[in-house]
Amino acid sequence: MSFIHRRGGLAVNRLARHLCIAIGFCALAAQAQFLDAPTQQKIRAATFEVVMLKPVDDPLSYEKPLPMELLPFQFRNDKYFSVGTAFAMGNHRFATAAHVFGLGIGSQWGTPALRDGNGKVYQIDKVLKYSTAQDFAVFSVADEPQVQPLDIGPHPTLNDPVYAVGNALGEGVVIRDGLYTSDTPEERDGKWKWLRFSAAASPGNSGGPLLDKDGKVIGVVLRKSPSENLNYALAIDEIVNARDNTALLDTRETYQLDVFDYKQTETLNKEFALPKNYADFSKAYTGIWYAFEDQILRDLLKNNGDGIFPHGDGATELLHTIQIGDAPGLVMKAEDGTWSVRRSAESGRSDLGHNGYVTTGRLSSSVAMRLRRPDDLPAEQFYADSRLFIDTLLKGTPLHRAIGSENIKITSLGKAQEDSIFVDAWQRKWQLREWPMAFQDIVVVTLALPVPEGYIVLLRPSRTSQVHEMVNDLEAIANFAAVSYGGTLAQWQDYRKQIALLPAALNDIDIRFDYGKSLRYTSPRVSFSYTAALQKITASSELYLDFSYFNDHGRTVWDVARIKAREDAHNESFISIARNIEPAESMDGDSKSRWSKLSRRQHPYDAVITNDGDITTIHGVRDPESKAAAGDAAVLYTVMVQNDGAATQDAMKGKLDQAMHELSAKDDLAPKAPTADAQD
16 A cells, blocks of 8 residues: 555554554553463562572682673672573472573582572472473472462463563563464474464573463473574473473484594483482483593594594595694594694784793684793793693783673683693693683683693683583594694703603603704604704704604504704704605605605705705705615605705705714614504
């Protein structure tokens, strides 16, 4: 009509909208009359907020006092967090949603409690019924409030009026009306049907009663629909008819690690006896849940073991490649099935003073950091003190606490609540640490690998209740970490004193140096040395060991594949010795072409210099003393000498001859380096 009679139609349209609004208010008023004042009073008395006590102590330090005055008056003066709704259902029993009731499991906020409209708080006594699948909990309350419980009503008829009652957004109990629209089968197996309704529901409504037109309970409000204005409730009959004294954990979960596309889906269906107090209930719950999390991860790795690095055809190229890079890296599977090292892209770098710094990036689902220890921090304290570690990290990777419109920088998380050593599949020793942030009920988890220059760090925040799963995930991913061990000679000297933190691969490696005189490196594979006549040797000189995964006598090992000795961070002069493996038949032509040049000593492996601007390099090739170095594959060692500046052929050849003369490449021993057995 409005398109035909634009002026008059528009006026009619406006009038129609006003009439609709008026009619709507009338309809709401009419429906509200179904719940008379005594009924509404009964409903409010029998409906409770589910609350959790706010933490009192805060071990965190901030850049300035927290401006708590920026928070709403009610929030900053309330001793409790409001997390959901519960109601009295008779026979000394109360009901709520399982996901509300379970917020206290492992939480830093303690056990949930009930609060009535007058502000009185009632503690939970015993857990009587519980189901994760149907999402309900039935429990008793200590010092039970003297209220008339809500009556249980019959199953509603389609399009009947209904009322959702709940603690809407923590602002007190609200009654909102709508219609019962449908029964919808539960998503997994259709074992029961959800009630669907149109009455508005806010986040705090979870666990509140869904009532019929007479104020009788027909269901428990559970969740909002993500895509439409229809919400879900569990029919009250499902709770009433559920077995007494039983907690049922029934869920189907899919698990996947970030480094590959394999997935493991399993069903948990366990129960345990009730009644229990909340502490014993939580202990029984977490015992079952943690065991399930552990098992699904084990099954994921076991069932796909033939295709997980270092196994499978997709691993061939990586097992023939030296992994070089300072940034943290992970061995990850690509869409084409091949495995390669992906390194974090540096997104930030912060100077810590005294030659220290933190670089930050993303690596899979973790924040990946490289922490260079400032020279003024004693190494022993730096590696042992969890507070010093996190405070140093926070200087370069700040965390903040939001207070109203401000973000306040956190300067310290204090001493770690959990501090342990995790040894990965390659016998590398990581420090696993956890710091609680009680104000948000989260835990900051770091898995940090001590290296000569400082640390390689993977950091993840986790909900307190999910820390076990987060730790499992990080420890599994650590087995795929690709890292180098490097630093100045002074750092190496300090680092090697931290015996408990050294990887097993360094057990048979001896590094000795005398500033201004000589440096010697000795391992079961390679021995070499040089004097200060070849290259300066000072406390600031750098030594990098690039580790790789490769086949040795039929087993995959993690061992040194390249040694690089550099004059210092400000000079491009260095010497490197690299282990090269003959390419597999399946590898590409570039790899085979390079190997052909190596084995035939063709340029650049012919001891003839190459000039690139102000950099001069020269390469030589050395056979290991045994031709059976790697079992089925041949091995050659390359020696590279690089000069920061132009140099003549004779001068560089002289340096190369000195380096080659002091090189002994054995490489014919059975593997002593860590193998992949622990990951199999």
